[in-house]
Amino acid sequence: MRHPTILISLATVAMLGAAAGTIGAADTYGSFDETYGDDYQSGDLARLTSAVNGVTILRGHADDGGAADDGVANSPVFAGDVLKTAVDQRVELQLADGSLVRLDEASELRVQAFPDPYAEFKDNTILALPDGTVQIVADVRDGETFRIDTSGATVYLTGSGDYRIEARGDGRTRVYSRQGVAEVAGDGGSVLVRAGQMTEAWAGAYPAEPRSFNTLQADAFDLWTRDLDRIWQVRQQPADPSYAGDAAYADVPDEVRPYYRELSNNGRWVYVEDYGWSWYPVGVAAGWRPYAEGGWVYGPNGYFWVANEPWGWAPYHYGRWSHVPTYGWIWSPGRVFAGAWVSWSWGSTYIGWCPINYWNRPVLYGTPYWGYYGSHCWTFVHYTHISVGNTHRYAVPVHRIGGDLDGRAISSRPPRVDPRSIRSDADARREAVRQTRSGRPALDRGLDRRGGDDAVAGDRARFRDAEDRFVKRGGRADRVASLRDGD
Secondary structure (H helix, E strand, O other): OOOOOEEOOOEOOOOEEEEOOEEEOOOOOOOOOOOEOOOOOOOOEEEEEEEEOOEEEEOOOOOOOOOEEEEOOOOEEEOOOEEEOOOOOEEEEEEOOOOEEEEOOOOEEEEEEOOOOOOOOOOEEEEEEEEEEEEEEEOOOOOOEEEEEOOOOEEEEOOOEEEEEEEOOOOEEEEEEEEOOEEEEEOOEEEEEOOOEEEEEEOOOOOOOOEEOOOOOOOHHHHHHHHHHHHHHHHOOOOOOOOOHHHHHHHOOOOOHHHHHHHHOOEEEEEEOOOEEEEEEOOOOOOOOOOOOEEEEEEOOEEEEEEOOOOOOHHHHOOEEEEEOOOEEEEEOOOEEOOOOEEEEEOOOEEEEEEEOOOOOEOOOOOEEOOOEEOOOOEEEEHHHOOOOOHHHHOEOHHHHHHHHOOOEEEOOOOOOOHHHHHHOHHHHHHHHHHHHOOOOOOOOOOOOOOOHHHHOOOOOOHHHHHHHHHHHOHHHHHHHHHHOOO
16 A cells, blocks of 8 residues: 655754854754655656766756756755756656656656645646656556656546656657556547557557567666666665565564665664664765765755765655764654754854754754854855755864854744855845745754753654654645645
8 A cells, every 4th residue: 555755844943143162952843744845746756776977857847947957866856847958868766655656868857746635626637748758667656647758749647557668859749668558549539558569650640559569578668767677676675685674674664665665775774772773874984974974955945955976865855864883873764754853053154054953953964063053964065055955065064164053043943045156146145045934933052062962852742752743633635735826
């Protein structure tokens, strides 16, 4: 049984008023609804899982109607985006329902719609392929629609399967089915293409009667997709079947289970007192910390962390990171999706962010500066480096920030200003700071500044408890509706 993914915004924490050596902050966070800001529409995005030499993503939500991002693995793809591959580029997308969409060289794919699991009626996945070749390993459930539009035909995937679609600028469309059934509709009628069959359609004409093709024949694109199939088979197997076994899997939230094998192949599951089953990565460099190896992009509902680590999807968009003495950095899975789970610090020259922990507080670890900023938790960069692909390369240690920490605030969420604008426009930077310092409700009853996560445990609510209460109340669907209505 598939369980809907729950998505909301970049995690909020209390706004703090800072002065040299003193900070005021929240001891309680109010209701779960109030502590999360810019909302991500449930299920309405995909993930780049593989990008050979990158891809150009034209963002449909951008104010200029087409700001471009250089897509890499773990980049989000939203409804309205357009993906363009050059002659040496290929990409793979993983949709929220598990379907895989693979785009060949010199191709263009337009994302018209992704399904929302919280929709009252079944939503559609609608893609447009003006030119190029795509392979789709589809996971289509009863009542769902998966549609691909070309200039020569409309292709409906009537069930799960393995399909290849070719579209040419002259109006010709070819549809192949290795597994599953596709309905290919043209002017005047449609045909059903079953496993081992293909058809050809031209704009303004009835599709040709399906005929058999040799499913073992393969071009360079097919060979690449077969390599990806083998990679996915490996991802579905645990790194060590005897390690942790089903105990960790049973404790992982349903929303995270699709990524369990991927994480097992890149880290270790351990049971940690107070935290339950948690995960930590292996093979990372000394001094590694979360939210450092990667960069920020701007989604339709705010900032979105794009990790450079190959496993960097689930641990940065579900759950919380904490630092414990035995294992170092550990990740506790959660149910609610966000662009990132961090606290922000905005000043006159530098932007900083820090993971929030198991108790929804910024992690306190390492030498404290200005009474609060742990030296091994925060990543600071100059404003000109906020939108680079690897912020770690440009990170400035906390102790070198100096006086720029004086008078700044730790914010619940980033401003509604595209990081690309912040990078290049002084007015945008001033607007970002203005938004951060105004219009954000402050919760100011004192934050425990003793070092380490253990210091903030006590009787404070775990994030999992807050998530469970929030989900059981049904508040998620109500918030999506209100945001869509412009509230």
